[in-house]
Amino acid sequence: MSYDAWILLTGSLVGLTCGVTGALLVLRKMSMLADAISHTVLLGIVGAFFVTQSLNGLPMFIGAAIVGVLTAFFVQMLDSSGVQSDAAIGVVFTSLFALGVVLISFVGDSVHLDVEHALMGEIAFIPWDTLNFQGMNLGPKAVWMLGSVFLINILVITLFYKEIKLTTFDPQFAVLLGIPVMFIHYLLMGMISLSTVASFDSVGAILVVAMLIVPGATAYLLTDRFLVLLILSGLIGILSAITGFAFAVWSNVSIAGSIACATGLYFILAFIFSPKHGVLMKKIRNDKFSSSQP
Amino acid sequence: MNALSVQNLTVTYDKTPVLQHVGFDIPKGSLTGIIGPNGAGKSTLIKAILQLIPRTSGDIQVYGKPYHRKRRLIGYVPQRSEVDWDFPTSALDVVLMGRYGHIGFIKRPGKKEIQMAQEALRKVGMEDYQDRQISQLSGGQQQRVFLARALAQDARIYFMDEPFVGVDAATEKAIIQLMQEWKDEGKTVLVVHHDLQTVEDYFDHVLLLNKSPVGCGPTQKVFTMENLKQTYGGSLKFIGEHSVVLQERV
Numbered sequence: 001m002s003y004d005a006w007i008l009l010t011g012s013l014v015g016l017t018c019g020v021t022g023a024l025l026v027l028r029k030m031s032m033l034a035d036a037i038s039h040t041v042l043l044g045i046v047g048a049f050f051v052t053q054s055l056n057g058l059p060m061f062i063g064a065a066i067v068g069v070l071t072a073f074f075v076q077m078l079d080s081s082g083v084q085s086d087a088a089i090g091v092v093f094t095s096l097f098a099l100g101v102v103l104i105s106f107v108g109d110s111v112h113l114d115v116e117h118a119l120m121g122e123i124a125f126i127p128w129d130t131l132n133f134q135g136m137n138l139g140p141k142a143v144w145m146l147g148s149v150f151l152i153n154i155l156v157i158t159l160f161y162k163e164i165k166l167t168t169f170d171p172q173f174a175v176l177l178g179i180p181v182m183f184i185h186y187l188l189m190g191m192i193s194l195s196t197v198a199s200f201d202s203v204g205a206i207l208v209v210a211m212l213i214v215p216g217a218t219a220y221l222l223t224d225r226f227l228v229l230l231i232l233s234g235l236i237g238i239l240s241a242i243t244g245f246a247f248a249v250w251s252n253v254s255i256a257g258s259i260a261c262a263t264g265l266y267f268i269l270a271f272i273f274s275p276k277h278g279v280l281m282k283k284i285r286n287d288k289f290s291s292s293q294p
Numbered sequence: 295m296n297a298l299s300v301q302n303l304t305v306t307y308d309k310t311p312v313l314q315h316v317g318f319d320i321p322k323g324s325l326t327g328i329i330g331p332n333g334a335g336k337s338t339l340i341k342a343i344l345q346l347i348p349r350t351s352g353d354i355q356v357y358g359k360p361y362h363r364k365r366r367l368i369g370y371v372p373q374r375s376e377v378d379w380d381f382p383t384s385a386l387d388v389v390l391m392g393r394y395g396h397i398g399f400i401k402r403p404g405k406k407e408i409q410m411a412q413e414a415l416r417k418v419g420m421e422d423y424q425d426r427q428i429s430q431l432s433g434g435q436q437q438r439v440f441l442a443r444a445l446a447q448d449a450r451i452y453f454m455d456e457p458f459v460g461v462d463a464a465t466e467k468a469i470i471q472l473m474q475e476w477k478d479e480g481k482t483v484l485v486v487h488h489d490l491q492t493v494e495d496y497f498d499h500v501l502l503l504n505k506s507p508v509g510c511g512p513t514q515k516v517f518t519m520e521n522l523k524q525t526y527g528g529s530l531k532f533i534g535e536h537s538v539v540l541q542e543r544v
Contacts (some may be wrong), residue, residue, distance in 0.1 A: 027381065031376075160400065162391075163400075170391070172346050177396075
């Protein structure tokens with residue numbers, strides 16, 4: 001596959017994985033937790049490096065998943081002991097991220113791990129960091145990571161579909177039925193952490209938030225069905241990756257930046273033109289209503 | 295036999311007790327109204343019994359067994375404001391959620407469950423709205439979706455939290471009909487209620503509550519002027535309006 005095709009595939013996988021998983025966060029009104037986790041997983045990555053002395057995929061995933069779930073846990077803990085929930089997120093996320101920033105400065109120059117890379121990523125380098133098996137080039141590592149995380153997420157969503165749906169819509173009723181609400185919560189946080197780490201190299205910690213939240217928020221304006229919303233969110237993620245990449249190549253600008261901009265563009269389009277929830281249709285409906293009533 | 299037995303239930307928010315040493319028994323097959331002034335802890339009581347909020351102390355028994363072992367027997371109609379009705383789902387899907395506890399972990403609702411949910415919707419007169427997104431239903435219709443979900447739970451003890459608030463006449467009728475039906479089937483119903491005028495029409499049992507129980511038992515015995523005064527304390531004027539109703543009965 002060509003260099004461009006690999007980047008396009010990587011971007012699409014980021015859009016798909018983050019879109020589907022992030023939509024769940026949007027529905028649970030926990031978008032800011034995605035922001036928090038996307039930053040704190042840096043600590044997990046650095047931590048994994050100090051333990052294994054390598055930037056290998058698997059330990060990095062485990063470290064990130066642990067810190068991601070810990071982030072959610074600390075936020076929950078502060079929240080339930082009386083700290084405002086937005087303040088709880090602010091405190092936990094900045095302190096854990098700061099700890100990651102401090103630790104990262106102990107990492108030598110020989111290793112490709114620095115704050116700027118973590119924050120911004122660089123999808124243009126992805127095709128060169130390949131996975132090799134017995135001398136065979138199996139394509140970029142990022143594609144394998146994203147693909148695995150996507151499959152894990154889909155598996156979890158399929159298995160716990162009705163539990164995820166109920167705990168999102170009516171958590172109290174879920175408790176009443178004996179569904180382990182907290183387990184589902186941390187399962188989702190784990191999925192968010194994995195998606196973030198897998199997307200790290202490509203789009204970085206800041207733009208991954210756009211990929212997690214904006215497609216879900218866009219799909220929310222377009223459909224009234226839970227399952228359709230998840231699928232649509234993933235598709236919007238892919239569409240954003242394709243159009244963003246095309247624009248970046250055409251005008252020679254940051255690829256990750258234009259992909260994130262594309263998500264914003266689709267959101268604005270849906271916000272205005274959505275047949276059900278768009279402001280334009282609402283206005284037309286209101287005008288009709290007021291003109292029919294003298 | 296007592297369907298529900300509550301002993302020494304205390305709930306505390308930030309060191310302020312909201313419910314103190316609440317104890318009462320509810321006989322099987324009764325329709326109980328939980329009555330008390332605002333802030334008396336009526337909704338808190340239900341939620342504490344259902345273990346939806348933490349409690350400081352208290353022992354809850356359902357049919358003589360600890361609550362957690364009889365969870366399946368419990369049905370619940372929460373206040374409408376407890377959920378976000380903009381959630382992307384249909385009326386039928388919400389009713390199906392009533393079956394989730396029976397379906398078991400991981401498994402999907404099948405044909406049988408869908409039929410049960412549709413039957414429940416039909417019973418509350420909502421069969422034409424099964425595919426409607428829930429935000430496009432009126433307040434009364436939303437309440438009936440919650441009723442249908444409770445119906446689909448096929449429980450033995452039902453808890454309802456202010457079901458009559460802000461509903462239309464059709465929904466009110468549906469609620470009363472359903473309560474009567476449950477009672478006839480030997481099921482037990484507990485309803486948080488605030489309209490003193492209708493207490494005697496709806497309920498054969500009352501629990502008068504103001505942080506701790508003032509009285510609990512058959513309506514004829516417990517729903518008296520004296521008990522009401524004690525429950526509502528200083529708000530005598532409020533009671534004055536209803537004293538007519540009480541005197542007529544005597």
